[in-house]
Amino acid sequence: MTTTQLVGLLPELEVIRADFPILERTVAGGLPLVYLDSANTSQKPQVVIDTMVDHLERHNANVARAMHALGAESTEAFEGGRDRVAAFLNAPSRDEVIFTKNASEALNLVANTLAWAQGPLRVGEGDVVVTTEMEHHSNIVPWQLLTERTGATLKWFGITDDGHLDLANIDELISERTKVVTLTWVSNMLGTINPVAEIARRAHEVGAIVVLDASQAAPQLPVDVVACGADVVVFTGHKVVGPTGIGVLWGRRELLEQLPPFLGGGEMIETVRMEGSTYAGIPHKFEAGTPPIVEAVGLGAAVDYLSHIGMDAIHRHEQAITAYALEGLQTVRGLTVLGPLDAAERGGAISFELDGVHPHDVAQVLDSRGVAVRAGHHCAKPAHARFGVQSSTRMSSYLYTTPAEIDALVDGLEYTRSYFKLG
Amino acid sequence: MMSHELDSLYQDIILDHAKRRLNAGLREPFEAEVHHVNPTCGDEVTLRLHLEGDVIRDISYDNQGCSISSASASVMTELLIGKTVAEAKPIHDAFLEMMRGKGQVEPDEDVLEDAIAFAGAAKLTARIKCALLSWMAYQDALVRAQEESDV
Numbered sequence: 161m162t163t164t165q166l167v168g169l170l171p172e173l174e175v176i177r178a179d180f181p182i183l184e185r186t187v188a189g190g191l192p193l194v195y196l197d198s199a200n201t202s203q204k205p206q207v208v209i210d211t212m213v214d215h216l217e218r219h220n221a222n223v224a225r226a227m228h229a230l231g232a233e234s235t236e237a238f239e240g241g242r243d244r245v246a247a248f249l250n251a252p253s254r255d256e257v258i259f260t261k262n263a264s265e266a267l268n269l270v271a272n273t274l275a276w277a278q279g280p281l282r283v284g285e286g287d288v289v290v291t292t293e294m295e296h297h298s299n300i301v302p303w304q305l306l307t308e309r310t311g312a313t314l315k316w317f318g319i320t321d322d323g324h325l326d327l328a329n330i331d332e333l334i335s336e337r338t339k340v341v342t343l344t345w346v347s348n349m350l351g352t353i354n355p356v357a358e359i360a361r362r363a364h365e366v367g368a369i370v371v372l373d374a375s376q377a378a379p380q381l382p383v384d385v386v387a388c389g390a391d392v393v394v395f396t397g398h399k400v401v402g403p404t405g406i407g408v409l410w411g412r413r414e415l416l417e418q419l420p421p422f423l424g425g426g427e428m429i430e431t432v433r434m435e436g437s438t439y440a441g442i443p444h445k446f447e448a449g450t451p452p453i454v455e456a457v458g459l460g461a462a463v464d465y466l467s468h469i470g471m472d473a474i475h476r477h478e479q480a481i482t483a484y485a486l487e488g489l490q491t492v493r494g495l496t497v498l499g500p501l502d503a504a505e506r507g508g509a510i511s512f513e514l515d516g517v518h519p520h521d522v523a524q525v526l527d528s529r530g531v532a533v534r535a536g537h538h539c540a541k542p543a544h545a546r547f548g549v550q551s552s553t554r555m556s557s558y559l560y561t562t563p564a565e566i567d568a569l570v571d572g573l574e575y576t577r578s579y580f581k582l583g
Numbered sequence: 584m585m586s587h588e589l590d591s592l593y594q595d596i597i598l599d600h601a602k603r604r605l606n607a608g609l610r611e612p613f614e615a616e617v618h619h620v621n622p623t624c625g626d627e628v629t630l631r632l633h634l635e636g637d638v639i640r641d642i643s644y645d646n647q648g649c650s651i652s653s654a655s656a657s658v659m660t661e662l663l664i665g666k667t668v669a670e671a672k673p674i675h676d677a678f679l680e681m682m683r684g685k686g687q688v689e690p691d692e693d694v695l696e697d698a699i700a701f702a703g704a705a706k707l708t709a710r711i712k713c714a715l716l717s718w719m720a721y722q723d724a725l726v727r728a729q730e731e732s733d734v
């Protein structure tokens with residue numbers, strides 16, 4: 161199949177690829193890099209790299225507290241990053257966008273402050289927190305810590321055989337005692353896109369707050385924090401062509417205002433006396449210490465870049481590539497895809513098993529052909545356990561992925577089978 | 584990694600051991616049982632050690648892992664079963680030295696025998712833990728078995 165026959169691909173794919181300098185690299189002694197590990201971290205376009213370098217070369221200073229020209233420029237660039245992220249999320253207010261270190265820290269921020277909150281938000285003894293079996297460890301462990309420390313109970317949605325959330329017992333899980341429902345929008349292992357709005361509606365009926373892990377959704381779906389119905393949405397910068405070291409927490413203003421601070425330190429205060437302190441308003445209340453400044457500037461450039469191409473167009477591209485990959489993978493003898501087989505129901509991460517070859521060995525042979533995939537449990541051990549496997553191989557595409565790269569993967573898998581002498 | 588490196592990683596000895604899995608399965612009797620996990624990839628091994636005085640009578644194991652970690656368990660049990668704890672120690676030490684030597688350590692075939700085949704894995708940061716998993720489990724089991732007999 162040639163590129164032009166695939167409907168939905170980004171029209172200027174070669175131009176987009178040229179934006180990502182790393183894609184010109186060769187590996188394994190001169191082979192072109194076939195990067196199929198974007199769900200792990202995405203590659204960075206030149207504009208993000210240049211924007212960060214320019215900031216460091218010409219505008220670097222601390223933010224908010226430096227009373228000079230550079231301080232003003234740096235603050236403006238940093239807060240400009242917040243504006244861009246707010247626009248990317250269609251957030252009602254820029255103040256609702258909090259910068260964290262990554263998605264994991266954002267989820268920990270929410271889980272911790274809910275334990276410390278006063279009033280109705282507080283999660284305590286007898287309360288229920290609901291998560292799902294298909295979460296990344298980052299959206300399981302903080303809630304285990306919260307419930308273990310407070311005497312609350314953690315419950316979870318299971319997964320059906322075809323890789324969807326099992327909503328059969330939703331009435332039992334989401335009940336009067338439920339304070340928080342947290343789930344991933346798109347699974348990093350199964351690829352499944354979850355019915356977020358429906359679950360949010362049910363959670364709100366019982367007065368629970370809804371936390372959405374959009375780490376895999378933000379890179380590939382148009383995200384509208386209001387339309388999705390959640391109270392909190394988090395994602396991580398490095399998966400949306402931005403830098404590492406920065407994550408985003410969006411929360412509804414009333415909610416964020418009721419939550420107590422997470423970390424204490426500079427920048428998050430209104431005034432400090434030895435007897436006690438008062439705190440800044442949002443977003444700064446949750447941003448103690450010198451923030452990830454150049455990272456925020458880079459993230460602003462990253463989400464602008466994605467918006468410029470268009471999240472709808474990126475989503476169509478991902479679906480076209482995913483459909484093509486699902487088709488190609490299923491031609492490989494002994495290969496089983498974990499998760500939904502219909503590209504329309506899923507994101508661009510496809511985990512699979514190859515009968516008779518351990519994922520580590522699959523990834524190693526693919527690497528010798530320049531094809532980069534991930535092998536292991538992808539920080540989703542419970543989801544693997546659900547399917548009775550300990551690990552899997554995962555390919556994940558992005559806006560720069562071509563059908564030819566999928567062909568290289570499929571060829572590489574055939575080669576892997578022959579390398580390990582499977583008939 | 585290049586394709587000739589691939590072949591030096593997956594030497595015939597390794598592929599052969601990964602298939603045959605010598606001494607696999609959990610057996611009685613044993614003085615110590617340990618469970619080790621490689622947290623990055625989730626590979627797991629349960630290993631039992633049976634000592635008779637100073638002699639390693641049996642090492643039995645159940646593992647879930649890649650060909651490198653399976654072959655490593657197989658080679659290790661083949662090398663160590665029947666030896667005394669004191670005879671096993673220099674082999675164990677030499678294996679650890681090779682695996683932690685970033686590919687710079689020239690392994691001694693007289694000591695390591697088949698285990699010399701893991702020299703290729705020692706050059707790959709991502710695979711060192713796979714090769715070491717069962718060896719670390721043995722060391723842990725030995726400490727426990729000896730503590731047991733001290734009581």
Ligand SMILES: Cc1ncc(COP(=O)(O)O)c(C=O)c1O
Nearest residue numbers: 262263264296298348375376396
């Ligand atoms: C669904 C999901 N949630 C959370 C995370 C955690 O992101 P980070 O490690 O950047 O905090 C990831 C990425 O690894 C993910 O895929």
